[in-house]
Amino acid sequence: MDLRATKGVASRFVEYIEHLSEVIGHADRHGPLAAYCTGLLLPGTRKSVEPMAARVAPEAVGATHQSMHHFVAKAPWDELELLAAVRTYVLPEIERYAAIRAWIVDDTGIPKKGKHSVAVARQYCGELGKQDFSLLLPRQAA
Numbered sequence: 001m002d003l004r005a006t007k008g009v010a011s012r013f014v015e016y017i018e019h020l021s022e023v024i025g026h027a028d029r030h031g032p033l034a035a036y037c038t039g040l041l042l043p044g045t046r047k048s049v050e051p052m053a054a055r056v057a058p059e060a061v062g063a064t065h066q067s068m069h070h071f072v073a074k075a076p077w078d079e080l081e082l083l084a085a086v087r088t089y090v091l092p093e094i095e096r097y098a099a100i101r102a103w104i105v106d107d108t109g110i111p112k113k114g115k116h117s118v119a120v121a122r123q124y125c126g127e128l129g130k131q132d133f134s135l136l137l138p139r140q141a142a
Contacts, residue, residue, distance in 0.1 A: 013037075016089060023085045024077040032071035035064055 017037060021030040039052025046052075049072060053065035094100060 013041075019089045020082060020085050023081045024075075026075075029071055029075050029077065032067045032075075036068050036071060039068070 017030075017034045020037075021027075021033060024030070024033055035056045036049070036052070039049070039056050040047060042052070042055045044051060044055055049068040050061075050065050053068055054061045056068075057064040
């Protein structure tokens, strides 16, 4: 990927986070939302907040970990409203070239290491081909 394409991806990511920030409430949550989403996209096998904070802000791991943890565990934001914001942003991009004709539903969870991460439970994980700890993916009503 060339540098121009990388800049385009980065600017679209910032735009996406700004769109999501509109529904999570107080402005103090915008930074942790961006850090959390960035951490999920960065390389690394552990996607809990402490290792993600170390990758996102190695110069301020403690403070970043604390703000991300508060955002995920304690900040009151509406999950359905956030998913609706994702849908309003992503769906037009998906349908830009053609209408959606079918959905492929994959029951694959995201493998996790440990049961103490947010939204993690012991369940079947298609990626592992067995029951183990994995992220509970939200389901939408049909």
